[in-house]
Amino acid sequence: MTVQSTGEAPSLSPSQRLFAVLSDHRVLVSLVALALLPWLLPSKALAVNVLIYGVVVMGYNLLFGYTGLLSFGHAAFFGAGAYLTGIAIGRWGLPWFAAVPLAIAASTALAALIGTISTRTRGIYFSMVTLALAQLVYYVALQASSLTGGENGLRGFTVDRINLLGLPINFLDPVNKYYILMAFAALALWVQSRILNSPFGAVIEAIRENEQRARACGYDVERCKLIVFMLSGAISAVGGCMSALHLSIVPLDSLHYQTSGMIVMMVLLGGARSFFGPFIGAATFLILEDVVSLWTPHWQIVVGAIFVVFVLFLPKGIWGTLLDGLPVARAQR
Amino acid sequence: MDLSLIIMQLFSGIALGAVLVITALGLTIVFGMLGVVNFAHGALFMIGAYAGLYLASLTGSFWWGLVLAPVLVGAFGMLIERVLVRRLYGRSIDDPLLLTFGLSYILVEGVRIVFGSDGIPFPTPSQLVGVVDLGVGFFPKYRLFVIALVAVVLLLLWLMLEKTRVGLIVRAGARDPQIMRVLGVDIGKVWLAIFGLGVGLAALGGVLAGPMRSVNPEMGTLVLAEAFVVTVIGGLGSIVGAVVAGLMVGVCISMVALFAPEMATIVMFALMAAVLLVRPQGLFGLKGRA
Numbered sequence: 001m002t003v004q005s006t007g008e009a010p011s012l013s014p015s016q017r018l019f020a021v022l023s024d025h026r027v028l029v030s031l032v033a034l035a036l037l038p039w040l041l042p043s044k045a046l047a048v049n050v051l052i053y054g055v056v057v058m059g060y061n062l063l064f065g066y067t068g069l070l071s072f073g074h075a076a077f078f079g080a081g082a083y084l085t086g087i088a089i090g091r092w093g094l095p096w097f098a099a100v101p102l103a104i105a106a107s108t109a110l111a112a113l114i115g116t117i118s119t120r121t122r123g124i125y126f127s128m129v130t131l132a133l134a135q136l137v138y139y140v141a142l143q144a145s146s147l148t149g150g151e152n153g154l155r156g157f158t159v160d161r162i163n164l165l166g167l168p169i170n171f172l173d174p175v176n177k178y179y180i181l182m183a184f185a186a187l188a189l190w191v192q193s194r195i196l197n198s199p200f201g202a203v204i205e206a207i208r209e210n211e212q213r214a215r216a217c218g219y220d221v222e223r224c225k226l227i228v229f230m231l232s233g234a235i236s237a238v239g240g241c242m243s244a245l246h247l248s249i250v251p252l253d254s255l256h257y258q259t260s261g262m263i264v265m266m267v268l269l270g271g272a273r274s275f276f277g278p279f280i281g282a283a284t285f286l287i288l289e290d291v292v293s294l295w296t297p298h299w300q301i302v303v304g305a306i307f308v309v310f311v312l313f314l315p316k317g318i319w320g321t322l323l324d325g326l327p328v329a330r331a332q333r
Numbered sequence: 334m335d336l337s338l339i340i341m342q343l344f345s346g347i348a349l350g351a352v353l354v355i356t357a358l359g360l361t362i363v364f365g366m367l368g369v370v371n372f373a374h375g376a377l378f379m380i381g382a383y384a385g386l387y388l389a390s391l392t393g394s395f396w397w398g399l400v401l402a403p404v405l406v407g408a409f410g411m412l413i414e415r416v417l418v419r420r421l422y423g424r425s426i427d428d429p430l431l432l433t434f435g436l437s438y439i440l441v442e443g444v445r446i447v448f449g450s451d452g453i454p455f456p457t458p459s460q461l462v463g464v465v466d467l468g469v470g471f472f473p474k475y476r477l478f479v480i481a482l483v484a485v486v487l488l489l490l491w492l493m494l495e496k497t498r499v500g501l502i503v504r505a506g507a508r509d510p511q512i513m514r515v516l517g518v519d520i521g522k523v524w525l526a527i528f529g530l531g532v533g534l535a536a537l538g539g540v541l542a543g544p545m546r547s548v549n550p551e552m553g554t555l556v557l558a559e560a561f562v563v564t565v566i567g568g569l570g571s572i573v574g575a576v577v578a579g580l581m582v583g584v585c586i587s588m589v590a591l592f593a594p595e596m597a598t599i600v601m602f603a604l605m606a607a608v609l610l611v612r613p614q615g616l617f618g619l620k621g622r623a
Contacts, residue, residue: 070427072434117606120613123426124370125569128561129609135558136602143595257554261434268431298446304438311432312420 019328026275027193031186034279035179041283044174046290050283051181052242055188057266057278059235062192064264065272066201067228068208069119070127073134074263076114077233079255080107080137081240083154086250087147090157100184100241104234110137111233112226119225122211131257138255154250171245181242188238193275195231204228236263265307271317280319337469342591343584344467348476350583351483352542356556357563357575358490359534365570366507366527369418369429374535375557376437379550381406381536382543383444386455395458403537410532414525437553444550455543479541486537487576494572503527507570562605568618578616 012020022029034054038047060074084106088099114137118129141148148154162171162180169176195201203224206214215221244250253259262285270281288306292299314321360374371377381402388405389398413436421428457475464471494500502523506513510520538556546552563582567574582601590597608616 070430117609120609121565124364124430125565125613127427127430128370128565128569129605132558132562132565132602132605135555136599136606139598139602143599257558261438264431264434298442301439301442301446304435304442307435307438308417308432311428311435312417315424315428 013328016328019326027186027189030189030276030279031182033276034182034185037283038175038178041287042290044178046286048174048178048181048246049286050279051178051185052239052246053263053266053282053286054239054279055185055242056236056239057263057270057282058188058192059232059237059239060263061267061272061278062195062204062235063228063232064267065274065277066196066208067204067225069225069229070264071118071130071229071232072127072257072260072264073114073118073130073132073137074233074236075255075257075259076134076137077107077111077236078240078243078259078263079141079250080110081237082244082250082254083141083148083240085241085244086154086157089159089244090154091147096159096162096245100245103241103244104237107237107240108230108234111230111237115226115229115233119222119229131260134255134260135257138252138257141255142252148252149250151252153252155248157244158248159245177246181246184238184242188235191231192235196275200224200227265303267317268307268310268315269317271320271323274317274319274323277317277319281317284318339588339591341467341470341472342587344472344480345476346584346587347580348479348545348583349587350580351480352538352545353559353563353583354576354579355483355486355534355541356538357560357567357579358487358572359531359538360560361564361567361570361572361575362534363528363531364564365572366503367418367422367524368426369433369528370569371528371531372430372434372557373413373437373440374433374531374560375553375555376440377406377410377532377535377553378539378542378556378560379548379553380409380440380444381539382455382548382552383448383453383539384536385540385543386453386548395456399537399540402540403533406536406539407529407533411525411529413532414528418528419521419524437557441550441553448550450550452547452549455548457544475544479545482541490572559601562601565605565615566608568615570619571615571617574615574617 034051037050038044041047041050056074056078059077060071063069063071063074081103084103085096085099088094088102089096094102114130114133118126118133121129142150145151160170160172162169164180169180171177171180203214203219206217206219207221207224211221214224240254243254266281266285267278268281269284270279271277285303288303289299292302296302310317316324356374356378360371364370384402384406385395385398387398388401389395392398392401413433417432417436418429421432461475461478463474465474465477494503502513502518506518506520506523513520513523542556559582563578564575566582567576567578582604585600585604586597589600612618
């Protein structure tokens with residue numbers, strides 16, 4: 001939510017002013033929260049996963065939350081980012097700092113391709129088409145096993161050491177790993193915030209609210225949808241790159257429909273249309289998975305039921321509902 | 334390549350397509366009527382296969398499974414409509430989709446709890462084991478039966494929709510539910526029945542597909558994608574479209590499997606992409622719906 005500067009409204013109470021300042025610096029506030037995450041959660045592994053999926057879901061939120069396009073195929077971009085990072089490092093011998101931009105660029109090209117076809121359709125069609133095209137990517141990766149490792153996933157690339165300005169850092173240490181990966185997340189957060197604050201950010205929200213009217217105002221709706229699809233794919237691909245660097249393998253499942261579904265669940269649990277909601281959603285989903293799988297291997301039935309309850313009664317998600325309930329946040333609208 | 338082999342593969346494609354037609358039909362009828370795309374359709378197909386298998390082993394006869402599974406699963410579908418989906422009419426079109434997606438999670442995991450995660454073989458009914466001589470080659474009896482049964486179901490559906498009073502209400506309700514209400518028709522009941530019918534068709538597809546592919550909790554995912562591809566190619570909400578596109582996709586898959594097996598899983602998506610580039614609303618879809 002864009003918040004107007006506080007200067008023109010002198011009647012704000014101190015708490016409202018504080019909230020406005022926090023909203024104005026949402027990237028910084030988000031980063032502080034993420035920096036504390038490994039010390040708040042029970043394990044570093046969980047924190048890394050929240051960070052990675054938070055970035056993926058944030059990219060997805062640009063498309064679903066802000067533009068109102070419900071894609072069921074975002075695993076394609078997450079998976080493409082991960083696979084291409086792994087292939088560039090393991091097969092082509094590139095260093096990680098060359099592999100990651102390459103992977104993001106190629107994933108964006110994939111998003112352009114899928115976006116060109118899927119943004120020709122509207123409404124429910126869009127969800128079905130993105131699902132089908134993402135399955136196409138999945139089967140292509142399954143068949144091209146000489147490059148991708150097929151069913152076994154991609155293996156044989158490990159980044160154990162990252163050279164930061166001449167200072168070699170042990171990447172296998174979980175704390176180092178978390179904060180290095182957080183640099184990627186910081187970049188993604190900054191880009192996301194810039195997009196949302198730009199005139200283009202206003203246009204995509206206008207398309208969500210009323211496509212006909214946006215068109216009547218002279219905006220090229222199809223082109224905007226394609227651009228936002230590509231941006232969303234690119235940000236989700238950043239999460240994929242982070243996942244590849246973190247795991248040193250890319251499981252075939254990262255391209256699967258289940259992963260696309262998980263991204264959708266996370267954004268809804270956290271709160272679509274909110275800046276930090278994706279991280280809350282990723283954390284909620286992963287903590288639920290962790291806790292419930294302690295006493296039953298069938299954690300999916302619990303997560304599925306909770307998701308259904310959210311769709312029925314809390315469509316704004318945890319973060320969105322929380323922000324709605326805060327009187328200081330409401331006054332800003 | 335041998336011509337008879339190609340003809341046999343064509344028949345296989347039609348049998349495969351027949352199951353796709355039944356499954357996609359359930360999806361498309363519900364959408365045409367209620368404007369809801371059921372993301373649990375694949376999971377309900379899978380439930381149908383398990384229900385058919387369970388009922389067949391309970392009664393000792395495949396035929397009871399074939400008849401009872403779609404009816405029972407269809408009734409379960411009506412329960413889903415009444416308890417869950419109904420609450421979301423009038424909200425964003427994405428909401429029923431998200432809800433049924435969450436439901437598919439629950440259904441798949443529920444089946445894993447009851448029947449385990451491993452695949453179960455679905456025996457072909459004893460009367461339909463073996464092959465028949467079609468003149469150009471031998472063809473499995475069971476597949477021939479599937480083609481015939483789907484043809485009969487399609488005929489019955491067509492008769493119901495076009496020649497009966499109920500069909501008239503259904504078709505009018507798809508056009509304008511408001512007017513139907515004014516005319517004193519309880520459209521809620523029609524929606525309930527249609528949702529049940531759609532789910533029942535998914536279950537029938539599941540039972541029919543059982544002996545042709547392995548039965549496992551994850552089988553619904555591919556089926557959902559296949560049903561989506563068929564309805565997108567045919568045009569969402571179009572019954573003729575579902576039939577034509579279903580057969581087209583089935584034949585395409587089995588023909589490609591003959592010449593380039595590694596491309597078989599990919600070809601239907603490519604077909605869909607090609608159709609979308611030329612006609613975004615699908616072959617038989619109405620403009621403006623897409």
